[in-house]
Amino acid sequence: MDLVNIPALITAVFLLLVLGAVLWYAARVAVPLPEAPSGPPVGALAMERKIIAIVAMIAAMALLFLGYGFREPARQVQAQEGQLDTSIDRGIDNFTSLCFPCHGEKGQGAVVPDVTPERLAPPLNRADLRPTDSDTRTKEYDFIFKTIQRGRPGTPMPTWGQIDGGPLLDEQVNELTLMILNGDRQVMYQGKLATPWEHTADVVNDHVAQGLATLPKQPDVTSQPWYATLNPQQQQGVQVILQRGCGGCHTIPNIPGAQGTIGPNLGPHDQVPPVNQRPMIATFPNGSVPNNSIDDLSKWIMNPAALKPGTAMPTLGLSQDEATAAAAFLYSIGPDGTPGTAGG
Template identity: 30%
Template sequence: MIRTQITIGLLLTVLSMVLVTLIGLNENARLARTTEEQMARSIMRGAALFNTNCVVCHGEQGQGIPGRCPPLNTPELFDTKNGRVPQTGWSGSLPDYIRSTIAQGRLRSTRPDQYPGNTATDPAGVAAAMPLWSQQYGGPLRDDQIQDITNFILNWGKAPGRMAEVPEPPQQTPEQRGQRLFTSLGCAGCHNPQASGDGGLPCPNLGNISNVAATRVQGKSAQDYIHESIVNPSAFIVPGYQDNIMPKTFKDLPTDQIDAVIAYLMTRKQQ
């Protein structure tokens, strides 16, 4: 009995040692793989965070909003020789540049004429161009989340400027398409499409636009008024709001997209 127990015990000990050795032999590869996986997961988390926090201003795919916020998905950002990093005189690396910009925000835009950020849309003209995000300075995000967003933005660097084509439902109505475009083109960044005030946004509420547009300018149908407001925003400025906030670049959009947005906006009415 004792001998059997000793034999089995020895056998099990040897087996345990073999297993531990096998784990040990595989350990370096596993560590490398885990590091890679953690980076991948960080990018996934960063994508979700970007989707909830940043798209309003920087666009769904980081294409930026002309006249308001700079593009992030652009070769200029990733060009470390002549791009944004040397242009701003930043002495650190590109990841540091992105991370610190997210964490601390920007009090003043570095390109106020092109991308004034929130400063332009603030009636008093004093708001920070970009809000700060780190909890260290009173923002909403933890530092590891800021690192996630940084990793996500850096991932554009593999093919900067490439825009993903978002597949569209085949049988959607123009209104449904317009609703998606309203968000993806960045309109929702400034205009509230729900009928509940402007929510502190610097741009007119569009919750009742289909009724409002019909009576805004004498002799113009609602569709024509909305169309004009999109392609030539300065043609009519609603009293109490400022000129030159809305970008003038929407006139370059394909006609079918503009029509879809108009179709969507025509559904915005209060009973």
């Protein structure tokens, strides 16, 4: 990646012109005047030639430095990118020994081992964890770094930072954070170019093949009795909800492990009806977002901030198709919390 440096380019063109003019002038002066006495030039003419030579040398040297300057920004960018790749590689190493049992071999989320009732760890391969504009990216970096360093008290997410008594140095927390923030970047790892999440899956699958690890458990929905009663779109919705880790933030009835408490419960509970009977959401009953159809709800799921600026529900990067499927599934939840029983 070459960066074009406009002021340096103008200076270079100007210096080239000066150098050209000086050489042209020198060539003319060098032609001896017909009536000039023979022998080396003396007096003013000799002085003039020395000055010309010095000016030409200075211009040539300035050009040389400029030439180097052109390469320098590009060289620095290359060095930084190389450093980033090294950090991500180390992040992959730590993820595949410490984090994958809960967050899944490809960062897709999984059932947290050995906790009852069953509970899901959220996916970390999400698009909302790698925003592109630089302000949001800085904030996201801080959020991820602090979450890893301090953990989430009261949830299965452990404390990792040494400051808080965990095993990892700040630098290692930084490497894991960079890996999550660059989850879609192509990086070299063990001689292969792929995204960090493809690499983590390769490493864990290798360990499994060697009998050194077991694959993290995915919630089993297809064997649930209600699953067979759903139409294909509602079934797709269940898969979307599992893949996107909605259950890491929301409690959703009958979805194994969906015990999150960051967002509202998406099943009937206490005095709150199922989602298809909440005319206003975010948050029921006094929410500001209309919810009169699957279509309305899909708009919310696709882009919550567009309907309620500043909301804590992230934009997860779902396609229209996926959002509609998730909404169709939520609309199928009946008054007793069973999916597929809401009717029409």
